Amino acid sequence: MTVRVIVADDQELVRAGLRMILDVQPDIEVVGEAADGAEAVALAHRLRPDVCLLDIRMPVLDGIDATRELAGPDVADPIPVVVITTFDLDEHVYAALRAGARGFLLKDAGPAMLAEAVHAAARGDALIAPSITVRLLEAFAGSAQSAPAVNPAEPLTRREQDVLAEVARGLGNTEIAAELHISLSTVKTHIASIMAKIGARNRVELAIWALGRRGRDSQVRHPE
Structure with missing residues (x-):
């Protein structure tokens, strides 16, 4: 379309x-x-x-x-x-x-x-824009880490956790693909899946969710 x-x-x-x-x-x-x-x-x-x-x-x-x-x-x-x-x-x-x-x-x-x-x-x-995402995260970091992270509808896979960590750093899709040695389409697929699982609307909400989860539990457990 x-x-x-x-x-x-x-x-x-x-x-x-x-x-x-x-x-x-x-x-x-x-x-x-x-x-x-x-x-x-x-x-x-x-x-x-x-x-x-x-x-x-x-x-x-x-x-x-x-x-x-x-x-x-x-x-x-x-x-x-x-x-x-x-x-x-x-x-x-x-x-x-x-x-x-x-x-x-x-x-x-x-x-x-x-x-x-x-x-x-x-x-x-x-x-x-990723550069703007970083600044927004800095502004919201304190409240995000003090707020409880909502549990995802389904557990995130190990690779989804890896992608989420890079989003939280403010990297764009192309940079994430290079960092994790995966294709750009794979990055997009993982991000869409994570958004659906946690109900996020954009990259900032994804990253804020990741910060909140990190603040609740510094030891992130990945499903096999």
Whole structure:
């Protein structure tokens, strides 16, 4: 199934670049562009795309407020949003996630991660840039380690535990594949399985869960 995407950025060259990156993907189609947040919201309501890719700093209505209108907790029929920005600021990350964003990337993330974030949002998952994941973990580490970790629906396998440990370090999928000497598709399969078992929505929640488990029991036992 082709993922239909709207791209919103106030810079025409950036929009053109994002469209070019996404349109070469065999299963992603850019169906609309917007130069500000208000235009993006109106276009999204009219076209009902599978994912909206929004910049943060836009005129009329910024990306955070546009995200809240499209995917906020009070929206009856939300449209998945991925926020992409040049500005690596924690307040933007927190605001975007609170507003309902399913992904947060920097504009230098690269074509592969951009496509992965769009696909993740379309299927109801979330992807956050690994560098941002590390900072979020540092912010949440104390509360995560003091809170009890919910037991998974099924025990994690040894390899799933290995993958989870690397996610908790803030590594991306490609880095995890290289670190554990497994394929990229295998990493993705393990992460999807772990998310399903513990009910996590994104990599940050996976890592926070791992920290909470570590705080409860420093001796992690792996099922055979």
